[in-house]
Structures are given as C-alpha cells and as structure tokens.
Amino acid sequence: MYSGKAPLTIFFISGFTFAEFGCIRTRNSKVTCCHFSSDGKLLASAGHDKKVVLWNMDNLQTQSTPEEHKLVITDVRFRPNSSQLATASVDKSVRLWDAANPSYCLQEYSGHSSAVMSLDFHPKKTDLFCFCDTDNEIRYWNITSSSCARIFKGGTAQVRFQPRLGQLLAAASDKVVSIFDVETNSQMYSFQGHPELVNYICWDANGEVLASVSQNLVKIWSMTSGECIQELSSNGNQFHSCVFHPSYSTLLVVGGLSSFELWNMADNKSMTIPAHENIVSALAQSPVTGMVASASHDSSVKLWK
Ligand SMILES: *[C@@H]1O[C@H](CO)[C@@H](O)[C@H](O)[C@H]1NC(C)=O
Ligand SMILES: *[C@@H]1O[C@H](CO)[C@@H](O)[C@H](O)[C@H]1NC(C)=O
Ligand SMILES: *[C@@H]1O[C@H](CO)[C@@H](O)[C@H](O)[C@H]1NC(C)=O
Helix, strand or coil, rough: CCCCCCCCCCCCCCCCCEEEEEEEEECCCEEEEEEECCCCCCEEEEECCCCCCEEECCCEEEEEEECCCCEEEEEEEEEEEEEEEEEEEECCCCEECCCCCCCCCCEECHHHHHHCCEEEEECCCCCEEEEEEEEECEEECCCCEEEEEEEEECCCCCCEECCCCEEEEHHHHHHHHEEECCCCCCEEECCCCCCCEEEEEEEECCCEHHHHHHCEEEEEEEECCCCEEEEEEEECCCCCCEECCCCEEEEEEEEEEEEEEEEEEECEEEEEEEEEEEEEEEEECCCCEEEEEECCCCCCEEEEE
C-alpha cells in the first residue's frame, strides 16, 4: 500500500525531505515495537496481536510468525548480520525466530518470573543478547551455550547496546538511565533529570550520545562528559519514542501522540509533522536504505524517507 503524499521539505536542512512511503495495518491491535535487519531488507514489527509481522522492503509483502507468545510482545530485535530475530513478551518469555522460516519458533527462553519488557543483541558478540523485566532485572543470555551469563539490576523499560562497539549498555528504569560497561561489569553513569518515567532510549550511530524520552522531555547525554548536553520539551505533545535519522546525524525523530517532532539539534529547531492516529510507540531506522519506520497504537506501521 503506497500513499502518494508529496515530500515535505524542511526549511532548516536544504534538500531534506521526509514523507510517508508505505503503510501496513494489523487487525485492530496496537503495535509496540519495530526493528530493521542489518541489511535493511526486512522490517519486523509486533505488539498486541502476539505475532511478528515481517515486512520485505523489496516488494513490500508481509509474512507472519505464529501467535506463540501468550501475551503482548514488548520488543523485537534482529540478530546483527543475520535473519534471526528475538521477541520479548509480557508472557515472561523470550523467543528466537528465523525470518527465513518464520513458521516456527527456534527457541524459547521461559521460566522467568516477570514480564520481559525489552531485549537487545550485542553488536559484535552476536551469540549474546540481554533482556530486562518488570522486576528491574537485566540478564545477559548466551545463545550458543543456552545459559544466562549474568544477572544484575538496573533496567525495566528498555535495554540497548552501544552500536558498533557494544562496550556499553544503556538501560532505562523509572526516571533514570544507567550506562553499564559490559566488559568490566560496572556502572559508568547514572543519568538523572527526567521528572517522569523514561520510556524510550536510542543511541546515535557512533555510540557517542544517547537520547532518552519521557512524556514531556527528550534529553541528549554525552558519553564523553557524562552530562546532558541538550534537551527538548514536548510543549503539550506527549513524547513516546525516538530515533536518530539514518542520513542526518544531527536530526532526532521523536514520536509523540499522533505526530513526529523533527528536532535538528545543530540549530536547536524543531517542527511537528502529522504521522499516525494514535501514540507513536516505536521508531527504527536503517542506515543502508535511509528509511525510518514508525509503529503506532493505531494498529499501523509506516515507512518514511
Ligand atoms: C556485519 O557486517 C558488516 C558489513 O559486512 C561488518 O562490517 C560487521 O563487522 C559485521 N558484524 C558482525 C558482528 O559480524
Ligand atoms: C557463549 O558460549 C560459547 C560456548 O560455551 C562460548 O564459546 C562463547 O564465548 C560464549 N559467548 C560469550 C559472548 O560469552
Ligand atoms: C533550544 O530551544 C529551546 C526552546 O525551543 C530552549 O528552551 C533551549 O534552551 C534551547 N537550547 C539551547 C542549547 O539553546
């Protein structure tokens, strides 16, 4: 399904356009997460309908996994340079899938005591992923040995490894974002300053800064100084998600209540663009294709370029 909307030119970056390019709808259920495969050829999305929809970027055809999760899927992530992907769910389990054969689940990690809210693969040690739960517990899991490598506290809403290097892990819990050193198993920073729950975090492509989102505020944190270097308040919109633009490194796309806030951090200007009919719950990007994907509680996933 294409929607032939005219490209939108933003005044502050010459030649920049950001327009809707495609849209898929699920049967009346909220979408909570989305992620591109490393080669940019697949987009996975999931949510309240308990299955993963795999969207082929070449022909815009979709395939789905069976509904093996018993409750809402909270996060979906591809394994780096692989067709494998993993899902986290409120049903207290994590499942591993292969997009090349999505009709069955490769592995299930259950026996957990609380809802799993987020997961992420290490960008280099790709047999390692971590996940966090509503008990604020983070676990590193080794796929090869099928064993838990480490358990520690500090993450509830989201966990994300630093891109490329994977030396750091960012985790959001309550109003705090913690940065852990994966190699030394120590906490490097504890970022405080959000007056409300942090519900989303994202790294820039180089892993030098991290953005964190709470309903009224986005904060940008520097890994060099350990400080908040910039912020944007929502001015009445409700922020829910964010992603750095794949082609313009100073541009942060923030998902709000039915709209995006495009924030050019270089000149500290932002503009609002209508996007969905409900909360923009998740955002993803692919540096290979330059595409941004948005998932929403309006039951749709959209592509933007
Ligand atoms: C993934 O592929 C890219 C490009 O071929 C390569 O640079 C990178 O090191 C690979 N990552 C892993 C974890 O194998
Ligand atoms: C995972 O387990 C395998 C087999 O025990 C081991 O060779 C590998 O180094 C482990 N990976 C990590 C990242 O610890
Ligand atoms: C960016 O702009 C906002 C208002 O739009 C302002 O409150 C804030 O102080 C500015 N930040 C910087 C670093 O100039």
